[in-house]
Amino acid sequence: MLPLAGILARTSWGDLGAHLTAEPTVRALRLSLVVSLWALGLSLLLGVPLAWLLARAPFPGKAFVRSLVLLPMVLPPTVGGVALLLAFGRRGLLGPWLEDAFGITLPFHTSGAVLAATFVAMPFLVISLEGALGGLRPRYEETAASLGASPVRVFLTVTLPMVAPGLIAGAALTWARALGEFGATITFAGNLPGATQTLPLQVYLLLQDSPEAATSVSLLLLAIAMVVLVALRGRWTGTPGGRRNSASRPAPPDRDETAATSAQAAPSAPAAPSAPAGPAAPAGPAAQEGPASTSGPVPSEPWPLHADVTGFTRLTLDADPGTTIAVVGPNGAGKTTLLRALLGLTPRAHATLRLGAADVTGLPTHRRGVAWVPQDGALFPHLNALANTAYALRARGVPRAEARREAQGWLDRLGVGHLAHRRPAELSGGQAGRVALARALAARPRLLLLDEPLAALDQTTRARVRHTLRGHLADFGGVCLIVTHDPVEAVSLADRVLVLENGRAVQDEPPAEVTRHPRSPWVARMLGRNAWPGTAVPDGLALDGGGHLVVAEPLPAGGEALAVIAPESVSVHRERPTGSPRNVWPGTVREITSGGSRLRLLITSPHAPELIAEITPQAAADLGLADGVHVWTSVKATEATVVPL
Numbered sequence: 001m002l003p004l005a006g007i008l009a010r011t012s013w014g015d016l017g018a019h020l021t022a023e024p025t026v027r028a029l030r031l032s033l034v035v036s037l038w039a040l041g042l043s044l045l046l047g048v049p050l051a052w053l054l055a056r057a058p059f060p061g062k063a064f065v066r067s068l069v070l071l072p073m074v075l076p077p078t079v080g081g082v083a084l085l086l087a088f089g090r091r092g093l094l095g096p097w098l099e100d101a102f103g104i105t106l107p108f109h110t111s112g113a114v115l116a117a118t119f120v121a122m123p124f125l126v127i128s129l130e131g132a133l134g135g136l137r138p139r140y141e142e143t144a145a146s147l148g149a150s151p152v153r154v155f156l157t158v159t160l161p162m163v164a165p166g167l168i169a170g171a172a173l174t175w176a177r178a179l180g181e182f183g184a185t186i187t188f189a190g191n192l193p194g195a196t197q198t199l200p201l202q203v204y205l206l207l208q209d210s211p212e213a214a215t216s217v218s219l220l221l222l223a224i225a226m227v228v229l230v231a232l233r234g235r236w237t238g239t240p241g242g243r244r245n246s247a248s249r250p251a252p253p254d255r256d257e258t259a260a261t262s263a264q265a266a267p268s269a270p271a272a273p274s275a276p277a278g279p280a281a282p283a284g285p286a287a288q289e290g291p292a293s294t295s296g297p298v299p300s301e302p303w304p305l306h307a308d309v310t311g312f313t314r315l316t317l318d319a320d321p322g323t324t325i326a327v328v329g330p331n332g333a334g335k336t337t338l339l340r341a342l343l344g345l346t347p348r349a350h351a352t353l354r355l356g357a358a359d360v361t362g363l364p365t366h367r368r369g370v371a372w373v374p375q376d377g378a379l380f381p382h383l384n385a386l387a388n389t390a391y392a393l394r395a396r397g398v399p400r401a402e403a404r405r406e407a408q409g410w411l412d413r414l415g416v417g418h419l420a421h422r423r424p425a426e427l428s429g430g431q432a433g434r435v436a437l438a439r440a441l442a443a444r445p446r447l448l449l450l451d452e453p454l455a456a457l458d459q460t461t462r463a464r465v466r467h468t469l470r471g472h473l474a475d476f477g478g479v480c481l482i483v484t485h486d487p488v489e490a491v492s493l494a495d496r497v498l499v500l501e502n503g504r505a506v507q508d509e510p511p512a513e514v515t516r517h518p519r520s521p522w523v524a525r526m527l528g529r530n531a532w533p534g535t536a537v538p539d540g541l542a543l544d545g546g547g548h549l550v551v552a553e554p555l556p557a558g559g560e561a562l563a564v565i566a567p568e569s570v571s572v573h574r575e576r577p578t579g580s581p582r583n584v585w586p587g588t589v590r591e592i593t594s595g596g597s598r599l600r601l602l603i604t605s606p607h608a609p610e611l612i613a614e615i616t617p618q619a620a621a622d623l624g625l626a627d628g629v630h631v632w633t634s635v636k637a638t639e640a641t642v643v644p645l
C-alpha cells in the first residue's frame with residue numbers, strides 16, 4: 001500500500017494531462033500497446049497448444065518441459081534478455097542464420113521487443129490454461145463424443161467454453177505482463193525511441209530528467225494493471241467471485257408449475273408434432289408438472305448387438321434389438337469399464353462391436369452411434385437444458401430451430417420441459433438426471449449405455465421415471481445396457497440381468513431366473529437373500545467355513561453350489577425349537593435394522609455363516625430382541641434352494 005500511496009501522493013495532478021499527452025509518452029504508449037498485443041497473439045499461438053500438451057498428452061520428460069515453460073517467470077528479466085541475445089543476437093546461435101537466410105534482425109528492433117515480452121509473459125498463459133484444462137473432467141468431452149460430436153466440434157463447443165475463464169484470465173495477465181516488461185526488453189532490444197522504447201523504459205528515462213512526468217506515467221501503468229486485476233475479479237486465484245458460474249446468475253423465475261402448464265402448452269404443442277422425432281408427446285399437464293410423461297415413445301430402427309470384450313472385462317454379449325440388459329456387480333467389478341470399452345474410450349478393455357449389420361469396432365467414439373449417460377450425467381454446464389438436449393441433433397447437422405423443437409419434445413416426455421432454459425447448476429440432481437437421459441435419447445443411438453441413471457432420483461420420481469424409461473426402452477430399437485445397484489431397477493427394467501464379478505460375467509439370464517437361482521453370493525445378497533457357498537453332499541450342502549445345511553432337493557454330491565435362503569424364511573426363537581426344522585443353529589443378534597414394515601436381524605453363529613432374518617416388529621418385541629441377545633435360528637429344508645456354481 002505504501003508504494004502505491006507514494007505514487008498517488010507525489011502525482012502532480014495539475015500536470016497529469018500534459019505529462020500523459022506529451023509526444024514521447026504517447027509514442028511510447030502506442031508502441032507498448034503494439035508490442036504487448038503482438039506478444040499476446042504470439043503467446044496464444046504458441047501457448048495454447050503447449051498448455052494442451054502439458055495438460056493432456058502423456059510424454060516422457062513432461063515435468064522438465066513444464067519447468068522450462070515456467071522458467072521465465074522466475075528468471076531475472078535481464079538474464080532472460082541476455083539469454084535471448086545469446087540465442088537470437090548477431091553473435092548468437094540462430095541470429096546469423098536468421099539474418100543471412102531471411103534478412104531478419106531481432107535485437108534492437110520492435111520485433112525483438114515483442115520477442116522479449118513474449119518470453120517473459122507467455123508462462124502466465126500456459127500455467128493458467130493448463131490449470132483450466134487439467135481441471136476439466138474428460139467426462140464432458142467423452143460424453144460429447146458419444147453424442148456424435150467430432151473432435152473439432154467437441155473442442156469448440158465443450159472444451160473451449162469450459163476453459164474460457166482460465167484462458168481469458170491467462171490472456172489478460174499475459175497482456176499486462178507484456179505491457180509492463182522492462183528488463184528483457186532493454187537488454188535484448190535496447191531503448192530506441194519509436195522502435196523499442198516502451199512505456200516502462202520511458203518511465204526509467206523520465207525518472208532522471210523529469211521525476212513528475214515519470215510519476216504520471218507510472219500512474220498510468222498502475223491504472224492499467226488495476227483495471228486488468230479488477231476485470232479478472234479473482235479468476236486467477238479461483239475465488240468464487242471470479243468464477244461467475246451459472247449458479248450465481250439469477251435463476252429464471254421458478255415458475256409455478258401449474259401456471260407453466262398453461263403458459264407452455266400452447267407454444268410447444270403445435271411445434272412438437274412437426275419434429276422428426278415422430279409422434280411427440282403433447283406438452284400436456286402430465287408433461288409439464290414435473291412427473292415424466294409416458295406418452296410419445298419414439299420408434300426407431302432395430303439394432304441387434306454383438307460384442308466381444310477383452311481386457312479387464314472379458315465377455316461375449318449378444319442381444320436382440322430392443323433388449324434391455326441390467327449390468328450389476330460389486331464395486332470394481334468392471335461395469336463402467338464394459339461401457340467405456342463399448343464406447344472405445346478405455347485402453348483397459350477392448351470391444352469388438354457389431355451393431356446391426358455394421359461393425360463399428362474401428363470407428364471413433366463419435367461415429368459409433370453409442371450414446372452414454374455417465375453416472376453424474378455430465379450435462380454441459382455452459383448450456384441450458386434445451387441446448388444440452390439438442391446437442392446431438394446439432395452435431396448431426398439438424399438446423400438449430402428444428403433441433404430445439406425436437407429437444408423440447410424430449411424434455412417434455414421426461415417431464416422436465418418447463419426447465420428447458422435452466423442451466424445444469426440450476427437443476428436438482430434428479431432433474432439433471434432426467435435431462436441427461438433426454439439428451440441421450442434425443443441422439444437416437446444404436447446402443448444406449450446408462451450408468452446408474454436413476455440413482456439421484458427420490459423414490460416417487462424414480463418409480464415414475466422408471467415407468468417412462470420402460471416405455472421408451474420398449475420402443476427403442478437398439479440394445480440398452482443399464483448399470484445399476486438397485487435390484488428393483490434391475491428386475492423391473494431389464495429383460496436380462498448380466499452379473500459381473502472381477503470383470504467376468506457370472507450370470508446372464510432373465511431377472512426371474514436370477515432372482516430364483518442367483519449364481520453368486522453377491523447377487524443373492526443384492527436381491528436381499530442369504531447366500532452361502534459350499535460343496536454339495538447327499539442331503540444338502542457342506543458350507544464353506546464350516547457348518548451343514550439340509551435341503552429338500554439336494555444336488556449331485558461333490559459340486560460347488562450356493563444355498564439361497566430368503567430372510568423371511570428364517571425363524572428366530574429364544575429357546576431351542578423342538579418341531580420339524582432340520583436346520584437349527586444357536587446364534588447372537590449383532591444388528592437390528594428397519595426394512596420397511598419389518599425388521600432385519602443380523603445373526604452370527606459359531607455353527608453357521610452370518611444369517612439375515614426378517615421378522616415383524618411385534619415378533620421382535622415379543623421375543624425381547626436387542627443387540628447381543630442369544631437366540632436360536634431355524635430354516636426348513638424346503639425353504640433353502642441350492643444352485644450349482
Ligand SMILES: Nc1ncnc2c1ncn2[C@@H]1O[C@H](COP(=O)(O)OP(=O)(O)OP(=O)(O)O)[C@@H](O)[C@H]1O
Pocket residue numbers: 312329330331332333334335336337338348
Ligand atoms: N483408469 C483406471 N486405471 C486403472 N484402474 C482402473 C481405472 N479405472 C478403473 N480401474 C479399476 O478397474 C476396475 C473396474 O473398475 P470399474 O470402474 O469398471 O468398476 P465398476 O464395476 O463400474 O465399479 P463401481 O460400481 O464402483 O462404479 C476397478 O478395480 C478399478 O479400480
